[in-house]
Amino acid sequence: xxxxPSEDGGAADPARAGxxxxxxxxQALYDAEEDAGLPCQCLAHDMEVADAAQPQPSARFCCCxxxxxxxxxxxxxxxxxxxxxxxxxxxxxxxxxxxFSVASLFLKMIEDVHSVEVSAIRxxxxxxxxxxxxxxxxxxxxxxxxxxxxxxxxxxxGSGAMTLLYYAFQVMPLADATVITFSSPVFxxxxxxxxxxxxxxxxxxxxxxxxxxxxxxxxxxxFLFGSQVAGIEGNYTxxxxxxxxxxxxxxxxxxxxxxxxxxxxxxxxxLSIWYYAVIGLIICIITLFVxxxxxxxxxxxxxxxxxxxxxxxxxxxxxxxxxxxxxKAGPVAIMKTMDVVFAFILQILFLNHLPTWWTVGGxxxxxASSSGTVFRKWWKSSKEAKQNKI
Numbered sequence: 557x558x559x560x561p562s563e564d565g566g567a568a569d570p571a572r573a574g575x576x577x578x579x580x581x582x583q584a585l586y587d588a589e590e591d592a593g594l595p596c597q598c599l600a601h602d603m604e605v606a607d608a609a610q611p612q613p614s615a616r617f618c619c620c621x622x623x624x625x626x627x628x629x630x631x632x633x634x635x636x637x638x639x640x641x642x643x644x645x646x647x648x649x650x651x652x653x654x655x656f657s658v659a660s661l662f663l664k665m666i667e668d669v670h671s672v673e674v675s676a677i678r679x680x681x682x683x684x685x686x687x688x689x690x691x692x693x694x695x696x697x698x699x700x701x702x703x704x705x706x707x708x709x710x711x712x713x714g715s716g717a718m719t720l721l722y723y724a725f726q727v728m729p730l731a732d733a734t735v736i737t738f739s740s741p742v743f744x745x746x747x748x749x750x751x752x753x754x755x756x757x758x759x760x761x762x763x764x765x766x767x768x769x770x771x772x773x774x775x776x777x778x779f780l781f782g783s784q785v786a787g788i789e790g791n792y793t794x795x796x797x798x799x800x801x802x803x804x805x806x807x808x809x810x811x812x813x814x815x816x817x818x819x820x821x822x823x824x825x826x827l828s829i830w831y832y833a834v835i836g837l838i839i840c841i842i843t844l845f846v847x848x849x850x851x852x853x854x855x856x857x858x859x860x861x862x863x864x865x866x867x868x869x870x871x872x873x874x875x876x877x878x879x880x881x882x883x884k885a886g887p888v889a890i891m892k893t894m895d896v897v898f899a900f901i902l903q904i905l906f907l908n909h910l911p912t913w914w915t916v917g918g919x920x921x922x923x924a925s926s927s928g929t930v931f932r933k934w935w936k937s938s939k940e941a942k943q944n945k946i
Contacts (some may be wrong), residue, residue: 645883648875649891655872657898660734661906662861662868663725669858670849671722674865676840678718681866682833689826699827707823707831710815715836717808719843720801728798731911732774734899735919736802739767741889741929743810751814759932763925770921773914775799889930893923 663674690697699707724733742764749756775796816828844850853859879888896919903909911919 645879646887646891648879649883649888650894652872652875652879653892653894654898655868655875657734657895657902659865659868659872660725660730660899661902662865663722664730664907666853666858666861668851669853669862670844670847671726672719672840672843672847673850674862675715675719675722676837676844677862678866678869679715679833679837679840681870682829683837685870686826686830686833690830693824693826695824695827695830697830699823699831703819703823706815706819707828708835710812710819710828711831711833711835712839713808713811713815714832715839717805717812718836719840720805720808724798724802724805726798727794728802729909729911729915730903730907731896731899731919732795732915733798733802734896735915735922736771736774736799737806737809738893738896738922738926739771739803740806740809740813741926742767743807744813745929745933747810747814748817752818760929763929763932766921766925766928770918770923770925771799771803773918773921776914884934887934889934890927893927896923 663671666674698704721733721737724736742760745754745756745760746764748754749760777796819828853862876888900911900919903911
């Protein structure tokens with residue numbers, strides 16, 4: 557009989573410690589080198605199993621065979637495994653995009669509160685909800701030795717992306733900042749080619765050029781569009797600062813993805829989020845003292861909006877995580893473009909700011925670029941999976 561995992565995520569049976577340890581659902585549950593050639597006991601893979609109700613100790617299990625903290629076998633008689641409703645993952649993605657967009661709208665409506673202070677409050681919310689997971693999974697607050705430096709940079713780039721994005725929301729149109737941050741998949745491919753030695757095809761180069769073109773159409777620098785730039789919210793200096801902040805946020809997000817890919821499953825995801833919140837809070841507090849902008853909101857409306865931003869951001873992250881648990885990453889990433897649609901709608905309805913044709917053209921370029929990058933990666937991985945199955 558296969559032993560369940562211990563509380564620290566390792567194998568409960570010492571005899572099986574060398575065959576790979578159980579991990580959380582959604583992560584690899586076996587050592588590929590040692591278990592190579594063993595048949596998967598998952599009936600969902602259309603493989604014949606002699607006795608699924610009595611799995612052999614030497615058999616390996618794929619990630620879809622994990623249910624909670626006890627290893628079940630997919631399709632085992634007597635076990636009710638609910639099939640998710642078709643399209644439920646995409647619905648969760650749209651709901652997540654809507655919550656994130658409303659949180660961004662509330663950020664635009666806040667007065668006399670610096671974006672760094674908003675980021676600090678968001679980090680406090682995140683720490684509050686992640687702390688029970690740290691205690692339950694017994695991961696420790698610093699993480700395993702040898703991974704602390706990587707976790708530090710994950711937290712640094714992740715929190716930096718959030719702070720820069722919040723600043724961009726405050727100084728430039730909501731839709732413009734949202735569109736620019738959607739160029740992150742393109743930069744992820746580029747950084748993965750540089751640091752992880754992943755393949756960078758001519759298609760990736762084309763998508764990168766499309767993304768840069770879209771950013772230029774939104775920023776409209778004077779040396780390309782002349783000194784008279786129409787359709788800018790506020791003054792052009794703030795618009796340019798917001799563009800740089802949004803683009804830097806996209807690059808920081810891409811760097812975070814590359815770090816997480818490099819780190820793999822060796823670190824619990826709860827610990828990764830913990831570093832994100834703690835380092836972000838420390839950086840925000842130091843920044844607020846340096847720029848001398850720490851102040852509590854003067855009116856009750858701003859305080860109420862700050863609480864809603866924290867709750868909506870948390871809700872959006874939860875629904876996005878649930879979407880990725882029951883739906884493939886490719887369709888989820890493409891459906892995430894609804895962020896841009898909601899940003900345009902909310903900007904028109906509540907901020908009375910009509911986007912220019914330059915912004916619409918830039919949005920189409922960036923969305924097409926990011927969607928093309930994601931779709932190509934998804935199609936390529938699906939094709940390789942089918943070949944391996946054959």
